[in-house]
Each structure stands twice: as structure tokens, then as C-alpha cells.
Amino acid sequence: MRQVSVADLDDIASGAAVLGTGGGGDPYVGKLMAQTSLRRHGPAMLIAAAELADDDLVVPTGMMGAPTVMLEKVPSGSEIVRAFEALQAYLGRPIRATMSCEAGGLNSTTPFTVAAELGVPVVDADMMGRAFPELQMATPTLAGITATPLAIADEKGNSAIINTVSNRWTETFARTLTVDMGCSAMIAMYPMTGKQVKETCVLGTISTLQHIGVTLREAHARHVDPIEAVRAVTDGFVIWRGKIADVARRTETGFARGEAVVAGTGEFAGRDLRVAFQNEFLLAQSGDETLATTPDLIAMLDAETGEPITTEGMRYGFRVAVLAMPCDPRWRTPAGLDLVGPGYFGYDIPYVPVEARVAARV
Amino acid sequence: MRQVSVADLDDIASGAAVLGTGGGGDPYVGKLMAQTSLRRHGPAMLIAAAELADDDLVVPTGMMGAPTVMLEKVPSGSEIVRAFEALQAYLGRPIRATMSCEAGGLNSTTPFTVAAELGVPVVDADMMGRAFPELQMATPTLAGITATPLAIADEKGNSAIINTVSNRWTETFARTLTVDMGCSAMIAMYPMTGKQVKETCVLGTISTLQHIGVTLREAHARHVDPIEAVRAVTDGFVIWRGKIADVARRTETGFARGEAVVAGTGEFAGRDLRVAFQNEFLLAQSGDETLATTPDLIAMLDAETGEPITTEGMRYGFRVAVLAMPCDPRWRTPAGLDLVGPGYFGYDIPYVPVEARVAARV
Numbered sequence: 048m049r050q051v052s053v054a055d056l057d058d059i060a061s062g063a064a065v066l067g068t069g070g071g072g073d074p075y076v077g078k079l080m081a082q083t084s085l086r087r088h089g090p091a092m093l094i095a096a097a098e099l100a101d102d103d104l105v106v107p108t109g110m111m112g113a114p115t116v117m118l119e120k121v122p123s124g125s126e127i128v129r130a131f132e133a134l135q136a137y138l139g140r141p142i143r144a145t146m147s148c149e150a151g152g153l154n155s156t157t158p159f160t161v162a163a164e165l166g167v168p169v170v171d172a173d174m175m176g177r178a179f180p181e182l183q184m185a186t187p188t189l190a191g192i193t194a195t196p197l198a199i200a201d202e203k204g205n206s207a208i209i210n211t212v213s214n215r216w217t218e219t220f221a222r223t224l225t226v227d228m229g230c231s232a233m234i235a236m237y238p239m240t241g242k243q244v245k246e247t248c249v250l251g252t253i254s255t256l257q258h259i260g261v262t263l264r265e266a267h268a269r270h271v272d273p274i275e276a277v278r279a280v281t282d283g284f285v286i287w288r289g290k291i292a293d294v295a296r297r298t299e300t301g302f303a304r305g306e307a308v309v310a311g312t313g314e315f316a317g318r319d320l321r322v323a324f325q326n327e328f329l330l331a332q333s334g335d336e337t338l339a340t341t342p343d344l345i346a347m348l349d350a351e352t353g354e355p356i357t358t359e360g361m362r363y364g365f366r367v368a369v370l371a372m373p374c375d376p377r378w379r380t381p382a383g384l385d386l387v388g389p390g391y392f393g394y395d396i397p398y399v400p401v402e403a404r405v406a407a408r409v
Numbered sequence: 410m411r412q413v414s415v416a417d418l419d420d421i422a423s424g425a426a427v428l429g430t431g432g433g434g435d436p437y438v439g440k441l442m443a444q445t446s447l448r449r450h451g452p453a454m455l456i457a458a459a460e461l462a463d464d465d466l467v468v469p470t471g472m473m474g475a476p477t478v479m480l481e482k483v484p485s486g487s488e489i490v491r492a493f494e495a496l497q498a499y500l501g502r503p504i505r506a507t508m509s510c511e512a513g514g515l516n517s518t519t520p521f522t523v524a525a526e527l528g529v530p531v532v533d534a535d536m537m538g539r540a541f542p543e544l545q546m547a548t549p550t551l552a553g554i555t556a557t558p559l560a561i562a563d564e565k566g567n568s569a570i571i572n573t574v575s576n577r578w579t580e581t582f583a584r585t586l587t588v589d590m591g592c593s594a595m596i597a598m599y600p601m602t603g604k605q606v607k608e609t610c611v612l613g614t615i616s617t618l619q620h621i622g623v624t625l626r627e628a629h630a631r632h633v634d635p636i637e638a639v640r641a642v643t644d645g646f647v648i649w650r651g652k653i654a655d656v657a658r659r660t661e662t663g664f665a666r667g668e669a670v671v672a673g674t675g676e677f678a679g680r681d682l683r684v685a686f687q688n689e690f691l692l693a694q695s696g697d698e699t700l701a702t703t704p705d706l707i708a709m710l711d712a713e714t715g716e717p718i719t720t721e722g723m724r725y726g727f728r729v730a731v732l733a734m735p736c737d738p739r740w741r742t743p744a745g746l747d748l749v750g751p752g753y754f755g756y757d758i759p760y761v762p763v764e765a766r767v768a769a770r771v
Contacts, residue, residue, distance in 0.1 A: 133572075137499070137570075203574055203578070204573075204574040205571075205572065205573045205574055205578050205582070206571075206572045206573075207569050207570060207571045207572065207582060208499070208569060208570040209567075209568075209569045210495075210567065210568045210569065211566075211567045211568075212565055212566040212567055216565070216567050219589050220567070220569060220586060220589055223585045223586065223588070223589050224582060224585065224586070226585070227581050227582055227585050
């Protein structure tokens with residue numbers, strides 16, 4: 048167990064934007080919210096999954112909805128707490144710890160708000176090892192763990208408890224309620240035992256995020272190449288460098304969907320990279336060639352600073368490097384690819400691990 | 410307290426189709442469902458509101474969704490029970506009795522399924538004194554009683570418990586979940602004390618429905634005019650006689666909306682009546698003249714048999730009599746008209762009690 052300070056959250060949020068692959072909401076919003084709570088209540092506690100008792104009750108918390116809307120409607124700490132408390136009341140026993148749903152921008156840090164406000168620790172883990180746009184896309188789903196009972200709450204005081212026969216149904220109901228609630232809502236879901244967390248979640252996530260964030264910050268301080276520093280610490284590959292030439296966006300049924308075009312520079316000059324997103328970056332292609340696909344991670348970094356750029360933060364003219372990183376091995380199984388592979392998102396492209404794609408190009 | 414038999418349900422459903430003003434779902438479906446449960450478990454018990462203790466817990470049950478869909482997807486008893494049981498578990502104490510949400514076709518009899526399956530009595534009352542298309546349209550709303558916690562369940566095994574800051578929000582959330590659930594769902598809502606039922610609900614509804622049904626059945630047996638018999642027993646007015654010349658329907662966001670045109674015959678010959686509906690009949694106009702509006706009841710009866718015709722049962726060429734009946738006086742208050750008056754449904758027409766409209770014509 049260790050303390051997480053206001054300054055630590057700067058690094059965690061920075062790392063979370065990298066593994067968030069452009070999604071999960073603006074890390075700045077989640078960080079501000081968590082830091083406000085920490086300043087009011089003192090540091091939050093982070094515990095390793097190994098420190099949980101097997102029968103401890105753990106409930107991940109986060110936000111659901113379109114990041115473009117969250118930017119306009121910044122949530123307060125009390126809203127997140129409301130979903131957590133509604134689920135705790137429904138379950139009828141104390142929740143030992145909360146956790147991040149995903150290693151994405153906003154949702155990596157939202158649990159620290161719950162932790163600070165209620166004095167429960169955050170488990171150093173998540174359910175994706177990255178960010179994904181739908182809530183059934185979680186490693187516990189692969190182990191047969193249900194997402195429900197799920198609590199959802201809005202800032203007006205409305206809430207609901209959902210129980211479903213599959214995690215896909217949970218996603219459906221929570222998504223339409225989120226739209227009714229104004230396209231963003233707070234959720235508490237996937238109640239798990241400590242044993243289930245240890246066996247089915249991606250462990251050490253918060254420490255990994257903090258390590259990436261520290262690496263980026265120190266690269267700035269030491270004037271070393273931040274892109275290379277991030278690449279090295281994430282075992283990633285720089286698959287493109289260029290300038291954002293076009294971004295097409297649409298917000299529909301609670302999602303921010305679209306495609307960006309990055310005109311190549313340097314060794315990539317004369318060619319375009321197309322990056323498709325659905326809250327997160329999902330697919331990177333140049334001409335007929337596929338460079339990386341979900342479930343591997345695709346991140347867009349500012350070419351100068353190495354700062355991650357979210358899908359909603361992309362603007363014409365930005366100079367960027369596109370980084371691809373291997374996903375958690377569980378996503379590469381047939382069941383994992385059914386849930387989050389290219390086919391699920393409507394792309395008729397076989398999944399090939401990014402390291403194999405890179406090796407084939409070289 | 411008295412028993413309600415399989416045969417009684419025939420009369421109750423018949424009367425419910427009249428007060429259902431064309432809505433609330435096909436009474437035949439609700440009746441079959443309840444009769445199946447009664448045949449399996451024996452008669453259901455009906456209790457007067459006066460027999461409730463002031464602190465008894467009462468929970469109305471019913472179905473939500475588009476009647477056109479319910480015709481294709483007949484619910485089973487176990488589904489209704491699921492919503493009731495989910496709410497009982499959530500409330501954490503036994504529910505003393507169930508009740509009809511509305512005096513509409515399907516939902517007048519669905520509580521008898523719950524009663525037979527679970528052995529709880531039905532209170533002789535409802536929350537509308539007719540049928541209305543949205544769940545905040547209930548006399549308890551006028552008294553400040555909240556519709557939540559509400560339980561909603563589908564036939565697949567999915568369910569949700571909703572808590573909202575207003576009954577309008579309850580309607581919004583329950584409606585979108587109903588659409589997700591396949592455009593029909595089972596609900597248990599408006600948990601009330603016995604005292605609240607006595608003070609805020611329309612009392613004696615089931616007995617009234619049965620009385621109307623018996624009247625209609627005896628009119629057939631005795632070969633007396635069934636239209637006149639129903640008119641007399643409901644204090645109503647025959648505002649039109651004619652032949653259905655056109656029906657325009659659309660099912661959207663869980664509603665069956667549309668308009669019927671009834672070409673006049675006899676004293677109404679040469680003129681058309683336009684009847685607008687939104688699950689229920691809401692407005693009857695001929696040329697520039699308004700004959701009746703919500704919240705007064707508008708029913709369409711088969712001209713020969715006096716049998717009520719639902720909005721989804723209307724067909725070209727049917728010969729009908731249109732009956733208008735005074736609503737519960739609480740709906741005629743300013744707060745009542747805000748909730749269910751013509752303006753709420755988008756008609757820029759002042760509400761005038763039907764008896765005053767009829768008197769003005771004579």
C-alpha cells in the first residue's frame with residue numbers, strides 16, 4: 048500500500064493518456080476532479096491486488112459517455128460517489144476498494160476521486176490494460192464475470208441499478224441511460240472478489256501509468272527525445288510521423304466516432320496514414336497496408352513534446368508521431384478477439400500482432 | 410375481500426377495454442395471461458383500499474411499451490413476477506398487495522397474474538381511472554408521490570431498478586429501457602403505503618370495470634342496445650356514430666401514435682370525425698368543432714356489439730359509436746391538466762369538460 052499525491056496524479060494522468068489510445072475522456076478533466084478531491088481530503092491510498100483478501104469486495108468506478116460531451120459538462124466528485132454508494136447500498140455490504148475500469152484518460156483517475164471522498168483505496172489494476180469504448184470489453188468478461196449489478200447515476204440525482212443476462216446487455220442498457228442522462232454518466236460495476244481481481248484483471252496498471260508519466264516528464268527535463276522515451280518504456284513501435292491533414296468526427300449514440308488523416312513527413316513523406324477511432328484509436332492504415340489494429344494500442348503523440356493527443360484533441364496541422372504497442376496477451380486469444388478484435392468494430396481485417404506487422408515491414 | 414375468478418376476468422377485461430380508451434394494450438392478451446395463472450394457482454383475491462392498513466406496502470404492476478409489439482410478443486406470467494420480485498428484494502420488505510397502474514386493457518388484468526402467481530391480493534383501485542400513455546400520468550404524481558424505485562424486467566432475464574428526481578425522468582428512463590428490451594417490458598413501480606393508496610388513487614376501479622363488463626354481457630343476452638347500456642353505466646355521451654374511413658399509424662419510441670377518421674352515419678352523415686391517439690384516444694374533432702379531449706375518456710365501440718375497439722384493433726370499414734366519458738375530477742385541476750391535458754400532448758385546445766361541450770351542442 049502506498050499514498051498517491053496530487054503530483055503523482057499528474058504523472059498517472061499523463062501515462063493514462065498514452066495507454067488510453069486517444070480515448071477514455073480527456074485526462075485533464077479526470078485529473079482535475081481527482082486532485083480537487085485529494086486537496087480536500089488528503090492523499091488516496093493505492094494497494095496492490097496481492098494485498099486484497101480473496102473475499103474482499105472490489106467495485107471499479109468510472110464515467111460513461113462521449114468525451115466530447117464530458118468536456119462541456121465536467122463532473123463533480125459527488126456524482127461519482129453517488130453511483131458507488133448506490134451499488135454499495137444495493138449489495139448490502141461494504142466495498143473494500145475501488146479500481147479503474149480502464150487505463151484510459153479520464154477513467155484511470157476517476158477512482159481516485161471515490162478513494163479520496165470515501166476513504167477506500169484504489170487497486171493497482173484495471174480491466175483492459177488500455178481503453179475500450181464498450182463496457183463488456185473487459186478481461187473479467189473473458190473469465191465469465193458479469194458486469195452487473197451495475198449502478199449508474201447522473202448529476203441531477205437520478206440513478207439506476209441494472210442486472211443483465213450478459214455484459215453486452217449491460218452495455219446496451221447503460222449506454223441508452225447515459226444518452227438519457229445527457230450523454231455522460233457515472234458508473235460502478237463489475238463487483239468482484241479480491242480473488243477474481245487477482246486472476247482476471249490487468250495488474251499493476253496505475254504503477255505502469257505513473258512510470259510512463261514520470262518517463263515523459265523526465266525526458267522534458269533532460270531534453271531527451273520524448274517519443275523515443277515513451278516508445279522504450281511501453282515496448283512500442285513508432286509506426287508513423289506526420290501532420291494531421293484532416294479529422295472527421297461525429298457524436299452518435301453516446302460515442303465519438305471518426306477518422307483522422309496524417310500526412311507523412313520524413314521517412315513517411317508522400318503517403319497518408321488513416322487512423323479510425325470510436326472513442327479510442329482502433330485502426331491505422333496507409334494505402335492498402337495495415338500498420339496496427341485493435342486490440343493492440345495505437346497512440347498519437349505530439350511530435351515535439353511527446354504529449355498524448357486524445358481523439359477529441361486532434362486538430363488540423365498538429366505534428367504527431369503514431370505509436371503502436373502490444374496489448375495484454377488475453378486480448379489475443381480467440382475469445383479476446385471476438386470481443387475487441389477488428390471484426391467486432393466492423394473492419395474486415397485479420398488481427399496480426401503489431402510486433403509481427405512491424406517485423407514484416409522491416 | 411373477495412375472490413376474482415377466471416369468468417370474472419372476462420367481465421373485468423371487457424370493462425377495462427372501455428375505460429382503456431383504446432389503449433393499455435389488447436385486453437385479450439392481459440386476460441389470457443391472468444386466466445392462465447388463475448387456472449394454475451386458483452382464484453385471486455381482490456381487496457378494497459379501505460381494508461389496507463395505513464402502513465401496508467402496495468406496489469402497482471403492469472406492462473410498458475407499444476401495444477402493437479405486445480401483440481407479437483405475448484408475455485408470460487413469470488416475467489411480470491420478476492419485476493415485482495426485483496422491487497420487493499430491493500425494498501427489503503414484503504409487499505402486501507399489488508394494484509393496477511391504469512384502468513386500461515392489458516394493465517387492468519396483469520396484476521391478477523402477479524396475485525395468482527405469488528398469492529398477494531389486488532387492491533380494487535388504479536392510478537388513472539382510465540389509461541394514459543406515460544407513467545408519470547398518475548393521480549399519486551399530483552400528490553407528490555414518486556414513481557421510484559421502479560423495477561423493470563424483460564423476458565430474457567434482464568432487469569433494472571430506477572431511482573429518479575421526478576416522475577418525468579422515471580418515464581424517460583423506463584421508456585428507453587423498454588425500447589432496448591424489445592419495445593415491451595414489465596414494470597413494478599409507485600411503491601405506496603396503504604394510506605397513500607386510499608388518499609391518492611382512484612378507488613373501486615376493478616369493481617367498476619367488472620360492472621361495465623357485466624352490463625355489456627347482459628345487454629347481449631337480453632338483446633338490448635349495448636351502446637346505450639354502456640353509455641348509461643359510465644355516465645357517458647355518444648358523441649359520434651359512423652364508419653372508420655381511414656387509420657394512420659406509426660410506432661415510434663415505444664408508442665403507437667396515429668389518427669383515425671370516422672365518416673358519420675345517421676345524424677352524423679356527411680361529416681367526418683377525426684380521432685387522434687397516442688396509445689390511447691386523446692382528441693375527437695369534427696371540422697372546427699372539438700367534441701371531446703383528454704383527460705376525459707374517449708372510447709370507440711363496435712356499433713353492433715358494443716365491444717370496445719383498441720387503437721391497434723381499428724380497421725377500415727368498422728361501424729362504430731364513439732363514447733365520451735367524464736374523467737376523475739383530479740384530472741380537471743390545473744395541476745391535473747398540466748400533466749394530461751390537451752396542451753401536454755401538443756394540441757392547442759383549451760380543456761372543457763365533456764358534459765359542458767355536449768350541453769353547448771344541444
